[in-house]
Amino acid sequence: MGVKISIQEKNFRIEQERKLVLDDIQLTLNKGDFLTIIGPSGCGKSTLLKIVAGLDTDYRGAVIVNGRQVEKPGIAQGFIFQEHRLFPWMTVEQNIAADLNLKDPEVREKVDEIIEIVRLKGYEKAYPSEISGGMSQRVAIARALIRDPEILLLDEPFGALDAFTRQHLQDVLIDIWQRKKITMMLVTHDIDEAVYLGTHIAILSANPGRVEKLVPVELSYPRSRTSPSYQDVRQRVLQEFEKTEYEKYRDGEGI
Numbered sequence: 001m002g003v004k005i006s007i008q009e010k011n012f013r014i015e016q017e018r019k020l021v022l023d024d025i026q027l028t029l030n031k032g033d034f035l036t037i038i039g040p041s042g043c044g045k046s047t048l049l050k051i052v053a054g055l056d057t058d059y060r061g062a063v064i065v066n067g068r069q070v071e072k073p074g075i076a077q078g079f080i081f082q083e084h085r086l087f088p089w090m091t092v093e094q095n096i097a098a099d100l101n102l103k104d105p106e107v108r109e110k111v112d113e114i115i116e117i118v119r120l121k122g123y124e125k126a127y128p129s130e131i132s133g134g135m136s137q138r139v140a141i142a143r144a145l146i147r148d149p150e151i152l153l154l155d156e157p158f159g160a161l162d163a164f165t166r167q168h169l170q171d172v173l174i175d176i177w178q179r180k181k182i183t184m185m186l187v188t189h190d191i192d193e194a195v196y197l198g199t200h201i202a203i204l205s206a207n208p209g210r211v212e213k214l215v216p217v218e219l220s221y222p223r224s225r226t227s228p229s230y231q232d233v234r235q236r237v238l239q240e241f242e243k244t245e246y247e248k249y250r251d252g253e254g255i
């Protein structure tokens with residue numbers, strides 16, 4: 001059981017013109033894999049994630065999550081955006097429970113367990129305006145986790161946070177992933193984040209978006225950013241990434 005992504009092509013229509021954005025993306029994730037995705041700006045990373053989430057179904061191909069074809073958004077595919085999208089009028093625990101009844105003892109127990117996992121104990125009754133950006137993002141992750149998703153999709157989840165908070169949340173995410181044994185797909189602009197988190201890294205090229213390289217990361221967790229083996233992987237990924245950037249600009253695309 002796992003996730004099978006087969007996107008033959010994804011086009012967007014822009015001013016009468018058809019633009020091929022994703023071309024022949026074939027990815028297979030085993031249960032518990034953590035795939036990080038990097039690639040030049042505009043290469044289709046978010047589009048890929050939205051397709052897996054069922055938020056975009058206008059493409060040629062199929063996405064199978066644990067044997068079922070994804071045809072619309074659903075609880076099996078948790079999605080975390082860059083901005084947390086919490087309800088400002090609800091407390092932390094209400095945001096996490098959302099449409100589930102907090103008075104139900106089973107829901108209560110689950111909310112308490114997840115709050116502990118995302119390290120928000122003591123903040124259950126706080127409102128989003130009373131907590132930091134990093135904490136809000138942890139609430140968003142908790143809200144997805146409580147629904148027991150088969151895959152968690154994260155689109156630049158820590159992109160808006162400062163470097164210190166970002167590193168802390170990377171460790172929280174690894175802890176969640178190890179405890180829940182959940183399959184993850186995370187898009188990032190940060191090569192370091194991709195190497196620190198992923199069991200595999202997909203490096204995409206642009207125009208059209210293709211998987212240029214799939215790099216398995218055979219480093220144990222927790223990873224040390226300063227170890228020589230970590231630096232070796234980082235260097236290899238950086239070289240591959242630079243090739244895709246170079247090709248993009250050589251072909252006349254600019255910032």
Ligand SMILES: Nc1ncnc2c1ncn2[C@@H]1O[C@H](COP(=O)(O)OP(=O)(O)OP(=O)(O)O)[C@@H](O)[C@H]1O
Pocket residue numbers: 012013014021039040041042043044045046047048
């Ligand atoms: N709804 C849309 N309509 C038309 N074109 C779109 C739409 N969404 C995305 N695109 C185009 O598709 C391409 C891929 O966009 P996407 O947001 O998936 O890239 P990305 O790799 O996530 O970019 P970034 O790294 O800058 O966030 C871009 O050229 C973008 O302009």
